[in-house]
Amino acid sequence: MSTGVVIVAAGSGKRMGGHRNKLWLPLAGEPILAHTVRLFASHQDIDQIVLVVSEPDYADVLALLKAENLPVTVALGGNERQDSVRNGLAALATSCTYVLVHDAARPFVTKQQISDMIRQVQRDQATIMAVPVKDTIKVVGASGFVEDTPARESLWAVQTPQAFRMSLLQEAHEAAKKAGKLGTDDAMLVEWLGHPVSVMQGSYENIKITTPDDLWLGEEIMRKRRGE
Numbered sequence: 001m002s003t004g005v006v007i008v009a010a011g012s013g014k015r016m017g018g019h020r021n022k023l024w025l026p027l028a029g030e031p032i033l034a035h036t037v038r039l040f041a042s043h044q045d046i047d048q049i050v051l052v053v054s055e056p057d058y059a060d061v062l063a064l065l066k067a068e069n070l071p072v073t074v075a076l077g078g079n080e081r082q083d084s085v086r087n088g089l090a091a092l093a094t095s096c097t098y099v100l101v102h103d104a105a106r107p108f109v110t111k112q113q114i115s116d117m118i119r120q121v122q123r124d125q126a127t128i129m130a131v132p133v134k135d136t137i138k139v140v141g142a143s144g145f146v147e148d149t150p151a152r153e154s155l156w157a158v159q160t161p162q163a164f165r166m167s168l169l170q171e172a173h174e175a176a177k178k179a180g181k182l183g184t185d186d187a188m189l190v191e192w193l194g195h196p197v198s199v200m201q202g203s204y205e206n207i208k209i210t211t212p213d214d215l216w217l218g219e220e221i222m223r224k225r226r227g228e
């Protein structure tokens with residue numbers, strides 16, 4: 001049974017505030033992107049990696065992959081994350097039965113979590129990593145007033161990787177495109193098909209590096225993992 005991963009890296013990192021894609025920013029002295037790709041490239045259960053990048057990053061990504069001798073297929077991204085995932089799926093070998101979708105901006109997922117996710121998707125066909133929210137979450141209306149307070153016990157903050165039977169995710173992406181629907185994660189598209197999605201407990205360290213604060217938190221996580 002073959003498993004591929006689509007790593008999406010074609011964003012622009014607007015919330016980081018820099019002039020270049022945040023994935024080139026250093027984490028423990030090396031680009032965030034390099035950490036994420038290396039992790040999957042060295043995972044024994046991953047058979048193919050598709051890295052989705054934007055046009056301005058294309059040449060530098062090829063140079064990075066060559067310098068590190070990383071066996072990765074490169075695809076071009078689109079305007080929205082969903083477009084980038086769809087392009088990545090198109091570049092994945094048809095022999096892949098299962099596919100993981102992962103944000104390049106989440107370099108802290110562990111090999112054990114990836115293995116656990118692959119096991120769970122073989123059972124459930126659609127599985128996401130998530131953590132219970134720690135804060136009370138409010139629904140706030142356009143007026144700036146609270147409209148609702150959902151019960152915290154049922155609220156989870158969703159991460160990547162998310163794993164799917166390849167044919168199911170392809171069907172979900174095709175259906176969403178046809179209907180002109182845009183999801184903020186891949187599971188939403190599968191949910192729209194009416195297919196159940198199981199949840200695997202993730203970790204609070206699996207942050208998405210999004211704003212400048214996440215950079216120092218990321219450095220702390222690296223230091224902790226190095227035992228410093």
Ligand SMILES: Nc1ccn([C@@H]2O[C@H](COP(=O)(O)OP(=O)(O)OP(=O)(O)O)[C@@H](O)[C@H]2O)c(=O)n1
Nearest residue numbers: 008009010011012013014015079080084104105
């Ligand atoms: N059109 C897009 C948008 C996002 N991504 C990727 O999706 C992941 C999660 O997105 P996010 O953290 O929001 O990254 P950006 O879109 O780059 O950030 P921002 O929204 O601040 O611009 C990132 O690895 C990003 O590179 C992508 O491949 N293609």
Ligand SMILES: C[C@](O)(CO)[C@H](O)COP(=O)(O)O
Nearest residue numbers: 081103158159160184185208
């Ligand atoms: C897929 C995701 O990482 C799950 O938390 C998230 O939805 C990506 O969203 P973004 O808008 O691209 O940050």
